[in-house]
Amino acid sequence: xxxxRNWPEKLDPIVxxxxxxFDSMERYELLFQYAxxxxxxxxxxxxxxxxxxxxxxxRAHVSxxxxxxxxxxxxGGADAQIVQGLMAITxxxxxxxxxxxxxxxxxxxxxxxxxxxxxxxxxxxGFLNMFKRVREEAxxxxxxx
Amino acid sequence: MSLDVESIRADxxxxxxxxxxxxxLVYFDNAATSQKPQCVIDxxxxxxxxxxxxxxxxxxxxxxxxTTALEGARKSISTYFGTSPDxxxxxxxxxxxxxxxxxxxxRENLSTDDVIVLTEMEHHADIVPWQQLxxxxxxxxxxxxxxxxxxxxxxxxxEVAVEGASLVCVVHTSNxxxxxxxxxxxxxxxxxQGARVLLDCAQSAPHEMIRFDDSGVDFVAISAHKxxxxxxxxxxxxxxxxxxxxxxxxxxxxxxxxxxxDGSTFQEGHALFETGTPRIAEAIGWGAAVEWLEQFDMKxxxxxxxxxxxxxxxxxxxxxxxxxxxDSSRNDSSGAVSFLHxxxxxxxxxxxxxxxxxxxxxGHHCAQPLMNALGVPSTNRASFWLYNTxxxxxxxxxxxxxxxxxxxxK
Numbered sequence: 001x002x003x004x005r006n007w008p009e010k011l012d013p014i015v016x017x018x019x020x021x022f023d024s025m026e027r028y029e030l031l032f033q034y035a036x037x038x039x040x041x042x043x044x045x046x047x048x049x050x051x052x053x054x055x056x057x058x059r060a061h062v063s064x065x066x067x068x069x070x071x072x073x074x075x076g077g078a079d080a081q082i083v084q085g086l087m088a089i090t091x092x093x094x095x096x097x098x099x100x101x102x103x104x105x106x107x108x109x110x111x112x113x114x115x116x117x118x119x120x121x122x123x124x125x126g127f128l129n130m131f132k133r134v135r136e137e138a139x140x141x142x143x144x145x
Numbered sequence: 146m147s148l149d150v151e152s153i154r155a156d157x158x159x160x161x162x163x164x165x166x167x168x169x170l171v172y173f174d175n176a177a178t179s180q181k182p183q184c185v186i187d188x189x190x191x192x193x194x195x196x197x198x199x200x201x202x203x204x205x206x207x208x209x210x211x212t213t214a215l216e217g218a219r220k221s222i223s224t225y226f227g228t229s230p231d232x233x234x235x236x237x238x239x240x241x242x243x244x245x246x247x248x249x250x251x252r253e254n255l256s257t258d259d260v261i262v263l264t265e266m267e268h269h270a271d272i273v274p275w276q277q278l279x280x281x282x283x284x285x286x287x288x289x290x291x292x293x294x295x296x297x298x299x300x301x302x303x304e305v306a307v308e309g310a311s312l313v314c315v316v317h318t319s320n321x322x323x324x325x326x327x328x329x330x331x332x333x334x335x336x337x338q339g340a341r342v343l344l345d346c347a348q349s350a351p352h353e354m355i356r357f358d359d360s361g362v363d364f365v366a367i368s369a370h371k372x373x374x375x376x377x378x379x380x381x382x383x384x385x386x387x388x389x390x391x392x393x394x395x396x397x398x399x400x401x402x403x404x405x406x407d408g409s410t411f412q413e414g415h416a417l418f419e420t421g422t423p424r425i426a427e428a429i430g431w432g433a434a435v436e437w438l439e440q441f442d443m444k445x446x447x448x449x450x451x452x453x454x455x456x457x458x459x460x461x462x463x464x465x466x467x468x469x470x471x472d473s474s475r476n477d478s479s480g481a482v483s484f485l486h487x488x489x490x491x492x493x494x495x496x497x498x499x500x501x502x503x504x505x506x507x508g509h510h511c512a513q514p515l516m517n518a519l520g521v522p523s524t525n526r527a528s529f530w531l532y533n534t535x536x537x538x539x540x541x542x543x544x545x546x547x548x549x550x551x552x553x554x555k
Contacts, residue, residue: 024166024500025551032493032552058492080492081552 006106011093018113027114031085038088040095042077053130058083060130064137072099072138076130086110086127094134102138107131148441148449154532156182156437168502171537176320176348176481176528177506178370181434185373188433189426200425201399215425218432225435226367226382227356234381234418235428239347240270242366242381243314245418246343247274249391250364251312257283259311262340264289264298265518266319266326269511271345271366275314284311291518296322296471303334310340317349321510321524322471323454323481325349332361341387347371347379351530352450352479354443357382373438374431378424388414395420446531450480453529453538458482460542464549470519480529483510488554491523497552498525501544 007015014034021027042051042063053060058080065073074094076087093109094102107128154160157180162170172180192214198207200215216230223233236242255261261275265288279286287306290299307313313335318325328344335342341363346355351372357365365382369375383391393400393411400420402410411417451473458473461484470483486494495507506526509516516522527541 025497028497028500029551058490080490082493082496 007109008093008097008101011089011109014089014092015109015112018115021114024114028082031089031115032081033085034088035081035085038076038084038091040073040075040088040091042075044077046075047077053126053133058126060087060126062087062130062133062137064134064141066099066141067096070098071096072102072141074134083126083130086115087130089113090131090134094138099138099142103135103142105135105138146442146445148445148531150449150532150534154534156184157532158183158186160532164499164502166500166502168500171501171503171541173527173529173533173537173541174504174506175351175530175533176371176479176510176526178376179351179373179530180532181375181430182373182437184437185375185430185433189375189430192426192429197426200423211425214429214432215423218428221432222380222428222435223382225439226350226365227354227360228358228382231414232357232383232385232388234383234415235423236366236379236381236418237377237424238368238370238379239345239366240368242364242379243271243343243345244274245381245394246364246366247278249394249418250341250387251275251278251284252282253392254390255282255284255311260285260287260309262287262289262303262306262310262313262315262335264303264315264326265291265514266298266316266322266324267314267512267514268316268320268345268347269513270347271314271316271343272514288514291515293518293520296324298326300327300330303331307334307338307340310335310338312341312343314343314345316345316347317355318346318352318479318481319471319512319515320348320481321483321512321515321526323473323478323483323528324471324475325353325477325479328360328362336361348479348481352443352447363387369427369431369434373434375427375434378427378431381418383415391417394418397421399423441531447479449531450529450533451476451478453533453535454478454480454482456535457527457529457538457542458484460538461545464542464546466549466553467545470521470524480533481526482528483524483526485521485524486549486553489549489552491525493552494525494548497548498541498544501540501548503527503541503544 042061047061051061051063060078060083063075067073072094074091078084159180196207196210198211200212219230223230275286289303289306292299332342343364344362345366347368350367363384368379397420400412400417455473458469461467462469466487468485491507498505508523
């Protein structure tokens with residue numbers, strides 16, 4: 001993480017891809033594509049009350065764990081494609097990182113992508129609630145509180 | 146006579162606004178709340194700037210002016226609904242009005258052997274109070290199903306359910322389907338069993354003339370904010386003979402005659418149910434709204450809305466993947482058109498419509514039993530009022546087609 005960037009370098013191409021979009025409809029279209037190719041999904045049969053993210057208008061669930069090397073793994077699922085797309089991008093950002101890094105990460109990348117500003121306040125809050133939940137679980141997995 | 150919609154729109158400053166993305170607002174969320182004409186905004190502003198004071202209980206000029214305006218509004222509103230001021234209780238809205246019936250009438254008059262009839266079409270506001278009462282008093286609650294082909298109440302089932310009932314609570318017009326229930330028949334059947342009838346008119350009051358005294362209905366619940374008035378106010382209309390069967394609801398100031406350390410005595414009539422400082426500005430605003438509405442023939446208003454809703458429902462049902470819930474081709478339907486796309490989730494669709502400037506509602510619309518009956522978790526809902534235009538509806542259908550074409554699974 002550099003001074004000017006609060007997200008992992010691997011997210012840079014995605015941020016550029018979104019910020020190059022012509023308008024918000026094109027950004028949403030791209031988000032739908034990320035939702036469809038979510039490489040770290042949490043399937044509906046795994047959705048439980050415990051892994052539900054509250055504060056989202058749609059149903060959203062996240063599961064956080066560590067791989068054998070102790071790196072963070074986020075899996076997410078949502079019934080809305082826009083939320084699912086945001087989860088897919090977040091999982092690209094955090095997966096494979098140290099949980100201590102994830103627990104300190106900022107959601108600024110969504111702003112830079114032009115996504116957060118085009119979300120309705122309640123949906124933006126849903127994204128932030130999801131991100132907060134991921135950071136909290138990362139803090140626990142890193143041995144913090 | 147057709148409405149002069151251009152002139153009507155000029156009374157609503159909000160309809161001229163543009164959204165942050167530069168798109169012109171097209172407001173199709175009227176079943177959730179309507180916009181307010183300038184005269185309503187001005188009346189409330191004038192109250193606060195010129196004669197703000199607590200109503201009743203004072204002899205100074207401002208208190209007298211506030212009281213006169215508050216009671217003047219009650220006169221205007223009750224007259225508009227075809228009844229007298231002493232049969233109208235100000236509430237915070239239809240929800241509080243229904244709770245008022247539940248607490249002040251049902252808890253006084255119903256017990257274990259009694260039956261309350263509800264329908265699957267009810268808003269949660271007309272379900273939860275009765276479920277709570279059932280838990281508390283052991284009252285039986287029966288639900289009348291809907292016919293999911295015609296989206297109408299199953300009246301054969303109603304005739305069975307109403308046998309031995311003490312209270313029938315029914316929505317006049319469904320907030321999801323836009324279907325108007327056959328109230329005249331429902332009242333006839335309910336009264337033949339000796340049951341009281343509570344009618345939820347939150348959706349119908351903006352669309353048709355409610356004539357309470359002529360309706361035979363025992364209670365009517367109404368919200369101001371869906372008919373041009375402000376939020377936070379509504380009323381319960383109560384048949385004269387029923388008011389005497391009711392006990393206090395909320396207790397405290399205003400609803401008492403005397404208070405001593407030995408106990409209290411209570412006011413009678415609507416004053417018994419209006420505790421604490423009234424919603425003075427809101428009542429004045431609602432009074433201004435009904436006075437504004439009086440310039441129109443509600444049959445013209447209904448025809449205008451019904452024409453837009455029917456056309457919209459027909460056109461969007463032709464879009465691939467869209468299912469419309471309800472039957473807007475019925476002449477008595479209100480302006481709500483609920484729909485769902487088979488691959489674009491409703492929350493996503495609402496956001497994509499918002500990008501085009503179109504405000505529609507999404508979710509279960511506080512009608513989960515109806516959603517269960519329809520077999521869907523939620524719907525999108527476009528709802529119209531007298532200031533909406535066919536041009537707006539055409540633009541909406543066009544944008545929806547574009548969204549579906551661009552975002553649906555093909």
